[in-house]
Amino acid sequence: MKKKTILFFVLLIAASLLLFIHTFSVLAHTPERTGGEGLWVNFLMNLPCCILIGYADYRVAKSLQKRFPDRNVIRIASSILLTALPVGLFAVAINYAVARLYAHPFSIAGSVFPIMLWNSLIVLFIELFFYNRRQIEQQRRLALMEKEKALYHFETLKNQINPHFLFNSLNVLASLAYEDAEKTNRFAKKLSGVYRYLLTTHDRPSVSVAEELAFVESYLYLERIRFGNALRIEIADCERWYDRQIIPASVQMLVENALKHNIATPEMPLTVQISVSLEGIAVVNNLQLRSSVMRSGIGLKNLQHQYALYDRRIEIASADASFTVKIPFLN
Numbered sequence: 001m002k003k004k005t006i007l008f009f010v011l012l013i014a015a016s017l018l019l020f021i022h023t024f025s026v027l028a029h030t031p032e033r034t035g036g037e038g039l040w041v042n043f044l045m046n047l048p049c050c051i052l053i054g055y056a057d058y059r060v061a062k063s064l065q066k067r068f069p070d071r072n073v074i075r076i077a078s079s080i081l082l083t084a085l086p087v088g089l090f091a092v093a094i095n096y097a098v099a100r101l102y103a104h105p106f107s108i109a110g111s112v113f114p115i116m117l118w119n120s121l122i123v124l125f126i127e128l129f130f131y132n133r134r135q136i137e138q139q140r141r142l143a144l145m146e147k148e149k150a151l152y153h154f155e156t157l158k159n160q161i162n163p164h165f166l167f168n169s170l171n172v173l174a175s176l177a178y179e180d181a182e183k184t185n186r187f188a189k190k191l192s193g194v195y196r197y198l199l200t201t202h203d204r205p206s207v208s209v210a211e212e213l214a215f216v217e218s219y220l221y222l223e224r225i226r227f228g229n230a231l232r233i234e235i236a237d238c239e240r241w242y243d244r245q246i247i248p249a250s251v252q253m254l255v256e257n258a259l260k261h262n263i264a265t266p267e268m269p270l271t272v273q274i275s276v277s278l279e280g281i282a283v284v285n286n287l288q289l290r291s292s293v294m295r296s297g298i299g300l301k302n303l304q305h306q307y308a309l310y311d312r313r314i315e316i317a318s319a320d321a322s323f324t325v326k327i328p329f330l331n
Contacts, residue, residue, distance in 0.1 A: 005129075012125060013054045018043050020118045049090045050115075054122050057083050061126045072127075079123045087119045145309045172226050187225060193218045201248040206330050209276060210242035216252050216274070223259060230264040231272070238276030244329040247306050251281055253299055254325050258285035280328040287323050300325070 021043055061079045068075040169191050176184040197215040201207055213235070220233050255272055262285060264270035273284040304314045307328065315326040 009054065009058075010051060013050050013122065014047060016118060016121060017046060017050050020114055021046070046094055046115075049094055050118070053083070053087055053090060053115075053119060056086065057119065057123050058126055061123065061130065065130055076123065076127055079127070080120050083119055083123070084116065087115055090115070148306065148309055168226060169222055172222070176225070183225075187222065190218045190221045194222065198249065204248060206245040207248045208242060209238065209244050209246060209281065209329075212246055212248065212251050213238070213274075215249070216255060219252050220255065223255075227259075227264050227270075229266045230269050231259070232269050234271070234273040236273075236275040238281075241276045241329075245331045246281065246327060246329060247303070250303055250306075250327050251283060253303060254283040254327070257299055258283070258323070261289055262286075263288045263290055280326050282324060282326045284322055284324045287318075287321055303327070 057079065060082050061075075064075045064078055068078070173184060173187055173191070176187055194215065197211075197218070201211075217235075224231055224233070251274065255274075258270065258272050262270050268288055270288070271286050273282075275282050275284075300314075300316065307314050310330050312328040312330065314328070315324075317324040317326075
């Protein structure tokens with residue numbers, strides 16, 4: 001705990017203890033303890049033990065926070081019960097000593113009940129402290145997630161709307177214009193669809209599998225025109241998974257990575273397989289790596305980080321002849 005928190009905690013224990021001693025002394029009709037020397041002696045003798053009890057309450061509550069993070073009733077009840085016996089023993093020992101010192105009547109019930117009630121109150125205050133800290137941490141984490149998502153979508157958009165992709169696409173479009181007007185029109189519509197998808201999903205945290213695969217189909221149409229027989233695509237039937245959610249442009253990024261890092265010629269065609277199962281979406285390509293391309297792995301690391309924000313993990317497997325990436329569903 002920080003120094004300010006410790007100071008506040010000690011002051012809370014002291015104030016609540018003083019209030020409890022005074023209140024129960026009045027209720028018990030012991031005027032010699034409600035004011036003057038008797039009150040302060042009783043308070044000072046109980047304070048060190050109560051600080052220790054408060055610290056024990058804190059440690060117990062902290063331990064139970066990890067074990068029962070979402071079960072509030074069980075956690076609070078367990079905190080009170082686990083501290084009940086030592087608190088009761090402390091109360092009996094201290095109050096017996098005070099009774100002997102000042103020749104006051106001693107009652108076990110009168111000694112135990114007030115301190116047990118006080119301890120329960122302290123446990124509740126500690127639970128409120130942890131609750132407030134969880135809320136602050138959750139808000140901080142949500143803010144960080146939103147920032148990271150915004151950065152990822154911006155980077156995705158920036159990487160896709162780049163001179164190389166646009167230059168290659170316009171070159172293909174120009175060559176098609178002299179060959180096939182219908183194919184040129186279809187190519188232009190697919191190209192505009194790719195950019196429309198990127199622009200309309202850049203601020204969305206997730207998209208459906210159906211949306212993402214429709215986008216990938218448009219993207220692959222452009223790449224098939226460019227690569228011809230050098231590119232082979234296999235997309236398994238996955239209609240039953242269409243409603244599941246994934247991060248926008250994540251499948252397309254994996255396909256683009258395969259095209260970027262591998263040789264694709266009619267003699268050595270690149271094969272990309274996309275399949276969907278209960279575990280998520282798998283993108284598999286045969287390995288025939290380019291020697292001239294730098295492999296920083298930034299794209300995959302960025303995607304891994306995005307899924308980690310949802311407590312999901314991407315699986316990457318590299319074999320002698322194939323490279324596989326599996327991305328999980330978000331829902």
